[in-house]
Amino acid sequence: MADEFHVIDSREAYDEAVERIEGGSGPVAVDAERASGFRYSQRAYLIQLYRRGSGTFLFDPTMLGGFGEVQALIRDEEWVLHAASQDLACLREVGLDPVRIFDTELAARLLGMPRVGLASVVEELLDIKLAKEHSAADWSTRPLPQSWLRYAALDVELLVDVRDRLAERLAEAGKAGIAEQEFEATVRREAKPPAAEPWRRLSGIHALRSPRNLAVARELWLARDALAVEADVAPGRLIPDASILAVAKNLPESKRALADLKAFNGRASRTELDRWWAAIETARTAEPPATRVPSDAPPPPRAWAARNPEADARLRFAKEAVAEVAERLEMPVENVLTPDHLRRVAWHPPIEPTAGNVADALAALGARPWQLEATAQIIADAFVRAAQSLADAAHEAS
Template sequence: MGESGTGTNEEARPEPVLLTKPAEGTPEVVVTFEALREASDTLAAGQGPIAVDTERASGYRYSQRAYLVQVRREGAGTVLLDPVALNDRIDPFIAALAGSEWVLHAASQDLPCLAELGLRPARIFDTELAGRLAGFERVALGTLVEHLLGYRLEKGHGAADWSRRPLPQDWLDYAALDVELLVPLRNVLEDELARQGKLEWALEEFEALRVAPPPPPRAEPWRRTSGIHRVRSPRGLAAVRSLWETRDSLARQRDIAPGRVLPDSSIVQAAIAAPDDEDALLQLPVFRGRSQRRIAETWVRALRHAARLPKSELPDPSPPHDGPPPPNRWADRDPVAAARLTAARASLAVIAEANNLPIENLLQPDLVRRTCWRPPDPLSNDAVAKALRTGGAREWQISLTVDALATALNGVAKD
C-alpha cells in the first residue's frame, strides 16, 4: 500500500515548523468549580468541531481513568481540565460539549475514560482511523500533522505518570499541543477522503466506533501473562493463575499498575521454580528486593494455594477457544478450511490494494477467520453478507468484499 495524500513532492516540501508551545500559550489547568463554569461557558460559545484528548497513567496506575482532559474549539481556545481536582463533578463541561462533533486521534483509547466522566459524543471524527482509510502508512498524530500540515509537534510525555501533581509545565505544553492542530488535521483528512470517494466509509466507521460497547471481560485474563508459554504443567499454570490473581487484587487496592507490583517475568519464574517456602522464594532475583521481601509471605501463600489444589481444579493447558484455532493449525485440523482462508485472504488483498486500504480495515481479520472456518450453509452471496453483518462488518465493507469472499469460499467448496 503506497503513501496517499496530497501528492506533494517529498524533496520540495519545506522543513516542518517545530511547535514547542501552543500559539496562544498554554492555559492554566481548570481545578476549581468557578474556573470550570467559566471554561464551559466559553466552550459553549465557540464554533465548529471540538478537539478532544485525554492523558492517563496506564503504566503507573491500575485504573484507566483520565487524569487530564484537553479540548480546543474555534472561538474558545484550549481548555485543560483536571477531573481529579473536581472530584469528577463536571456537569457544566459535559453540557458544553454535548451535541457537537468531537475530533479525536485513536478515539478507542480515549472514549472509555471520557465515558467514565459522563462525556459521550454525539458524533466523532477519528484522525488516526481517517488516515488509515486514506491510505497513509504511518498514522501517528505527529506524523500526520507533519506530513499534511507542515508542523512538527514537540513530543515525549505520552507515557508519563499523569497522576502526578502538580503537573510539570512542559507536560502541560505537550498536552495542549495534542489538541492544537486536531481540527485543521480533521479538515485536511476529510477533504482527502472525499477526493478518494471514501468519506462515507469513514463516517460509517466513526459511528460504529462511537457506539461500540465495551469489550466483554476475558474469561481467564491470567492466561495473557507474558512468557506463560514457558509454563507447561497444569500445576505450574495454577501457580501463574494464583500469583496473577493475588497481584491483581493488590494492584487494584493500591491503584498501581500490576506490572509495578510484580513483573510478569517474575510470576512465570516463580511458577517454574515452585519454591515451597519464603526462603526459597527470596532466592529468585526480583523477590530479593526490599519491596518484595515485605510481602513475600503473600506470594508464598498464593503458591501454596496452587500447590494444594486437587487435580480437578487445575487449569486446562489447552483450554477451548471462543472461535477457530490459530491459522497455523488449520492445515492439520481442517485442510479445506485452510484452503478457504488462503483463497479469501488472496481475494481481500487484491481489493485492499485496489482501494489503497490496509487489509485489516477492509475487513476485520478475526471475522474473516470465523467466516472461513465455518462458512454459511448453504453458501450464497446473501448468506455471506448476513454473516459479515452479524459479525459487525459495516455496509461499505460488505459491498466491497461479499462477492469476492463468496466466490473464494465457493471455489474451494467445489474443488
C-alpha cells in the same frame, strides 16, 4: 498559543470554561491523558478540549465533580479525537460521551497514509513538527510540569485543522461515506466484557503445561492484582509477568527458595515476600485450573492445514482476494475487513457460499455495510475456488 497553561481544577474555573466553550463554534477537539504503566486504573488524569472561538482547556478530572455542563453543551457537536477507541472509555467514565465523532487516526488509515500517529499526520498535513516526548509520562503527577501541559495542549489545538484536511482528502478519494460508517461504528462499539480468567493473559503463560504450574501462576497473579488495586499501581511495577512465570516454572519449595530465585524480581518482590509465598501455598491446595479453556474462536491458522484442510483453503483464497481489494482501495487490509471476521467465516462458512450468505455472516460479526459491499462477493467466489482447488487436487491424486 499561550506562554503558560493553567489546569482547570476548581468549579469556579470550570464554570468560566463552560461559558467560553459555549461562545465558540464548530467541532470540538478532545483528548485524554492516562497514567498507563504507572497506575492500576485507566482513568483520565487530564482532559484537553479545544474549540475555535473558545480556546484550549486543560481539565483535571480528579478534582472536578463531573462534566455534566460540558457534556450538555457539546453532546450533539462533532467531537474530533485521534485514535478515539483508546480514549472513549475514560471519557465516558467522567460523563463525556459523544454522539458523533471524527477520528483523525482512523481517517488517516482509510486514506492509506504510511504513518498514522498524531505527530506524523500533523507533519504531513500541516507541516508542523510535534514533539512526543511526554506521550508515556505519568499523568497522575501533580503538579503537572508546564512542558507536559504544553504538549497536552498541542494535542488538541491542531486537531480541528487536521480534521478539515483529512475530510477534504476523504471526499476527494470517495471515502467520506466509508469514514462516516467507521466513525459511527467506533462510537457504538460496546466495551468488551471482562475476561472470565484474566490471569490467563499473562505474557508467556502458554509455556506452562501442568495444572500445578498454572495454579501457582493464577494465585500469584491474583495476589499481585489485589495489591495493585489497593495501591493503585500498575501490576507490572510490583512484579513483572516474567517473574510470575519464573516462579510458576521453578515451583520453589520454601520462602527462602523463593527469595533466592534471581528471576523473581520487581520492586515488591522482596518487600511483599510473605504475600507471594502465601499465594504459592494457596495454589497447592486450591482447585487446579483447566489446562485448556473452551473457546468459540477458531484455532490459530497455522494449525488449519492439518485440522481442517477445507477451511485452510478457504482462508488462503479469501485472504488473497481481500488483499487485492485493500490494494485497490489503498488502505490496510485490516481496515477493509477485520481479520478475525474473515477467519471465523472461513472456519464456519455458510452452507451455500453465496454473496448474500457471506454478507449475512459478516454482518452478524459486526462488519459495516461498505465492507460487505467490498468483500462479500469476492469472499464467496474465493470459497468456491477453494473447494474446486481441493477437488482438482483430489482428482489428480487418484
